[in-house]
Amino acid sequence: MMGKRSAFLTGLTVIAAAVTLTACGGQSGSKTATSGKALSGKVTAVGSTALQPLVEQAAKDFQAKNPNVTVNVQGGGSGTGLSQVAQGAVDIGNSDIFAESKPGVATDKITEHKVAVIGFAPVVNPDTKVKKLTMVQLQNIFAGKVTNWKQVGGKNEKIVLVNRATGSGTRATFDDNVMKGKKSVKSQEQDSSGAVQKIVGSTPGAISYLAFSYLTKNLQAVAIDGVTPTTANVLNNKWKIWSYEHMYTQKKANKVATAFIKFMNSDHVQGELVKKLGYISIKDMQVVKDAKGNVTNK
Amino acid sequence: MNRYRVNQIMTGVLNGVTFLVVLFIASFILYLLASGMTAVNWHFLTTSSEVGLGIRDQLFNSLYLLLLTQLISLPIALGAAMALTLYADSRSKLASFAQGLIQILSSLPSIIVGLFGFLILVLKFNLGFSIISGALALTFFNLPILTQSIAVSLQGVPDEVMQSGLALGISKWHTITKVILPEAMPGIWSGIVISAGRVFGEAATLIYTAGQSAPTLDYTNWNPFNPASPLNIFRPAETLAVHIWKVNTESLGQDAATVSRGTIVILILVVLLFNLVARYFSTTMRKKVGR
Amino acid sequence: MNKQLFNSSKEIRQDKLGRLLVYSALTVVLVLACAMLYFIFSKGIATFTQDHINFWDFLTRSNWNTDNLQKPDLGAWALMVTSAETTLLAVLVTTPLALVIAIYIVVMSPKIGGRIVQPLTELLLGIPSVVYGFVGLTVLIPVLRRWAGGTGFGVLAAALVLALMILPTITSLAVEALNGVPQSYQTFAYSLGCTKWQVIVHVLLKISAPNLLVAVIFGVARAFGEALAVQMVIGNTVQLPLGLFTPAATLTSKLTTDMGNTIDGTLASNALWSLALLLLVMSLIFNLLAKLVLRRSQSRESISR
Numbered sequence: 001m002m003g004k005r006s007a008f009l010t011g012l013t014v015i016a017a018a019v020t021l022t023a024c025g026g027q028s029g030s031k032t033a034t035s036g037k038a039l040s041g042k043v044t045a046v047g048s049t050a051l052q053p054l055v056e057q058a059a060k061d062f063q064a065k066n067p068n069v070t071v072n073v074q075g076g077g078s079g080t081g082l083s084q085v086a087q088g089a090v091d092i093g094n095s096d097i098f099a100e101s102k103p104g105v106a107t108d109k110i111t112e113h114k115v116a117v118i119g120f121a122p123v124v125n126p127d128t129k130v131k132k133l134t135m136v137q138l139q140n141i142f143a144g145k146v147t148n149w150k151q152v153g154g155k156n157e158k159i160v161l162v163n164r165a166t167g168s169g170t171r172a173t174f175d176d177n178v179m180k181g182k183k184s185v186k187s188q189e190q191d192s193s194g195a196v197q198k199i200v201g202s203t204p205g206a207i208s209y210l211a212f213s214y215l216t217k218n219l220q221a222v223a224i225d226g227v228t229p230t231t232a233n234v235l236n237n238k239w240k241i242w243s244y245e246h247m248y249t250q251k252k253a254n255k256v257a258t259a260f261i262k263f264m265n266s267d268h269v270q271g272e273l274v275k276k277l278g279y280i281s282i283k284d285m286q287v288v289k290d291a292k293g294n295v296t297n298k
Numbered sequence: 299m300n301r302y303r304v305n306q307i308m309t310g311v312l313n314g315v316t317f318l319v320v321l322f323i324a325s326f327i328l329y330l331l332a333s334g335m336t337a338v339n340w341h342f343l344t345t346s347s348e349v350g351l352g353i354r355d356q357l358f359n360s361l362y363l364l365l366l367t368q369l370i371s372l373p374i375a376l377g378a379a380m381a382l383t384l385y386a387d388s389r390s391k392l393a394s395f396a397q398g399l400i401q402i403l404s405s406l407p408s409i410i411v412g413l414f415g416f417l418i419l420v421l422k423f424n425l426g427f428s429i430i431s432g433a434l435a436l437t438f439f440n441l442p443i444l445t446q447s448i449a450v451s452l453q454g455v456p457d458e459v460m461q462s463g464l465a466l467g468i469s470k471w472h473t474i475t476k477v478i479l480p481e482a483m484p485g486i487w488s489g490i491v492i493s494a495g496r497v498f499g500e501a502a503t504l505i506y507t508a509g510q511s512a513p514t515l516d517y518t519n520w521n522p523f524n525p526a527s528p529l530n531i532f533r534p535a536e537t538l539a540v541h542i543w544k545v546n547t548e549s550l551g552q553d554a555a556t557v558s559r560g561t562i563v564i565l566i567l568v569v570l571l572f573n574l575v576a577r578y579f580s581t582t583m584r585k586k587v588g589r
Numbered sequence: 590m591n592k593q594l595f596n597s598s599k600e601i602r603q604d605k606l607g608r609l610l611v612y613s614a615l616t617v618v619l620v621l622a623c624a625m626l627y628f629i630f631s632k633g634i635a636t637f638t639q640d641h642i643n644f645w646d647f648l649t650r651s652n653w654n655t656d657n658l659q660k661p662d663l664g665a666w667a668l669m670v671t672s673a674e675t676t677l678l679a680v681l682v683t684t685p686l687a688l689v690i691a692i693y694i695v696v697m698s699p700k701i702g703g704r705i706v707q708p709l710t711e712l713l714l715g716i717p718s719v720v721y722g723f724v725g726l727t728v729l730i731p732v733l734r735r736w737a738g739g740t741g742f743g744v745l746a747a748a749l750v751l752a753l754m755i756l757p758t759i760t761s762l763a764v765e766a767l768n769g770v771p772q773s774y775q776t777f778a779y780s781l782g783c784t785k786w787q788v789i790v791h792v793l794l795k796i797s798a799p800n801l802l803v804a805v806i807f808g809v810a811r812a813f814g815e816a817l818a819v820q821m822v823i824g825n826t827v828q829l830p831l832g833l834f835t836p837a838a839t840l841t842s843k844l845t846t847d848m849g850n851t852i853d854g855t856l857a858s859n860a861l862w863s864l865a866l867l868l869l870v871m872s873l874i875f876n877l878l879a880k881l882v883l884r885r886s887q888s889r890e891s892i893s894r
Binding site (some may be wrong): 075078160166169187189190191202203204 | 655723726727730731734740741742820821824825826828836838845846847848849850853854855857858
């Protein structure tokens with residue numbers, strides 16, 4: 001009997017402790033201790049899942065250099081990243097798209113930092129026997145005007161469209177660079193690259209698009225107008241389907257966030273990590289693209 | 299056809315259908331185990347996901363989160379279930395209103411619970427992506443399930459028990475804690491296990507609250523306020539289920555599939571272990587109560 | 590000594606404390622539930638109050654287009670129908686199987702049932718929904734494709750995956766329900782010369798019917814709220830599910846797919862919260878319906894007594 005009671009009391013104590021700790025946690029938020037030379041504090045970055053692996057890895061190396069700093073990297077989607085950084089709820093918002101192209105974001109409150117480039121390639125299930133398409137053919141496929149692979153030089157097989165989620169960064173890049181205002185036909189939509197990879201790989205006649213880093217052997221990447229989807233072709237804009245990865249900070253970013261963004265543009269990240277993880281370095285680009293999609297030479 | 303013949307046929311059908319379904323479930327689970335078994339070894343269990351692709355930290359996080367969640371939700375669910383079944387008249391307006399509310403809550407998709415946790419706990423209460431945010435969000439998710447299953451097992455205790463207790467002049471509270479609760483304990487215990495299984499496999503709620511990164515932990519550091527300590531409840535924590543989700547949706551490289559399959563094997567084995575332990579306790583308890 | 594007479598006894602004080610404790614626990618649960626409902630309600634209603642979407646259009650139209658801000662075309666009808674259809678199908682497939690297994694565990698062979706069958710079904714509970722989704726995608730979809738042609742994605746695939754996911758929920762609760770029937774009733778029926786089957790049908794199932802219904806409602810709730818697994822196999826297309834193999838989208842799958850890509854406070858985000866609100870309302874309706882059935886069967890029972 002005593003045993004039970006003491007167990008109950010222990011339980012109560014633990015809960016009480018948890019509640020107290022919770023209360024204390026409020027103060028330990030994202031404030032930065034500024035005194036002293038050693039950088040210390042806490043930074044939270046949320047948003048794009050496409051950029052997440054890079055930021056995570058960079059954060060690890062950054063923390064190794066600055067032991068008193070905690071960088072907390074989470075996903076949640078570009079929309080979440082932009083909303084929360086604009087509202088001041090997090091320090092850094094990771095996004096696949098320009099804040100300007102998302103209505104409803106308070107762009108005057110945030111500063112943009114480009115940290116990498118991602119190239120995207122149309123992918124098809126290999127059984128379609130299609131290896132190249134023209135831009136117009138690709139448009140027509142996603143607009144629903146072409147419905148059989150036979151019509152574009154492939155096998156006699158129905159085309160299964162797998163589009164990306166409306167509002168996602170990948171979808172926006174594809175719509176801006178391929179569809180150019182044309183409306184996509186109603187079709188299957190998937191949010192995650194992993195799911196698209198598996199669906200296209202296992203469904204005969206399927207077509208979708210993926211970042212270069214997700215191209216695997218069981219998928220056929222498609223060349224467009226004779227240009228193959230390679231990093232070299234992205235650098236000079238011969239390959240058109242690419243976009244920036246952005247990290248947005250608040251206008252008055254704290255010291256740690258600023259230092260971390262600076263680290264993202266350092267040689268260590270741009271020279272090694274970016275390539276290792278399948279992104280394209282911002283420093284290698286020979287062209288610049290603005291929020292409206294206009295491309296100019298650097 | 300006489301009733302004995304009907305009986306013979308129908309019991310045969312019952313046995314047959316059960317056998318087929320069990321066979322199906324068994325092959326489903328064996329399929330998952332077999333496809334991941336090769337990925338599982340001592341190294342996989344004892345290294346962190348950053349160094350050796352292992353899942354040591356995720357395994358610890360899952361268990362720790364589960365423990366915290368049950369510590370917070372069990373007393374509340376137990377109290378609420380007692381109030382609904384033993385105190386309030388089950389036909390009263392309050393009871394049926396409360397039951398309806400709890401029922402609706404249990405059909406909420408977990409992503410909604412996750413977003414609620416994200417906007418309220420992580421941002422408004424400034425708890426950040428942390429174990430405590432995750433545990434509280436899981437509590438929202440867990441409370442309706444647990445409350446309802448405990449209520450069912452309390453209802454299973456015959457009314458006569460309460461009445462005879464009261465007739466003997468023992469207080470209601472005394473009757474409940476000394477007689478009714480022990481009597482209902484096996485059922486309550488299996489309710490806990492069922493909810494534990496669901497909490498363990500839950501991903502959508504945690505993606506937005508406990509987060510999906512697993513900072514390297516130092517298992518020799520037992521100071522709960524140190525960020526590297528496994529016990530710290532303010533650090534972000536990726537669980538096994540979230541790890542599987544992440545590896546499957548956004549992860550790169552050839553190892554992803556292997557890691558995911560291996561993680562599934564560990565998850566299934568842990569849930570199996572839960573069930574076995576629970577069954578053991580439940581039967582010993584039943585024996586104690588004399589059922 | 591006089592003082593002691595006026596003070597309440599230890600028992601009574603304990604009793605009061607206990608009453609306080611359990612009611613405050615109930616209050617915590619109710620406050621939490623209300624907070625969550627209020628949260629969803631306030632966010633979900635903004636589509637109609639701020640963005641001036643016609644409520645009736647939202648209920649009856651089947652397009653989901655938030656790109657054109659001047660003329661958004663939003664309707665949840667197809668999503669609602671798909672949610673209801675997949676859930677219903679899943680429950681129809683699972684309920685008979687779950688009942689059979691529960692009967693086996695309780696009546697036919699409690700030993701094998703308790704040691705093997707029940708633990709095995711409960712194992713299914715701990716498997717994360719992503720895993721169901723991927724197994725559905727890699728194993729079930731190709732089978733359906735070969736069997737019925739087309740792509741395999743669609744309502745049926747989702748319903749079958751859901752059916753497996755809710756099997757343990759319904760089974761466990763059905764076992765509890767059947768166990769709740771006093772042993773003496775069975776013994777009595779056997780002594781009257783009833784066969785096993787007669788005892789099952791006329792005693793066990795009849796008496797536990799209301800609680801079995803609760804078990805099914807639980808299954809419905811689980812299926813209704815599931816997103817990650819459904820999203821992988823249903824083919825995520827917002828359209829009315831005309832056939833079993835039509836790709837479609839449910840309220841939850843749409844919600845989960847799009848939520849991370851929307852900006853807080855914009856129409857695209859508010860509309861998704863409206864879906865959550867619809868989901869709540871639909872599960873409220875399910876709940877009320879079930880209560881009605883329960884009350885009816887109870888009143889009939891009390892008359893026959």
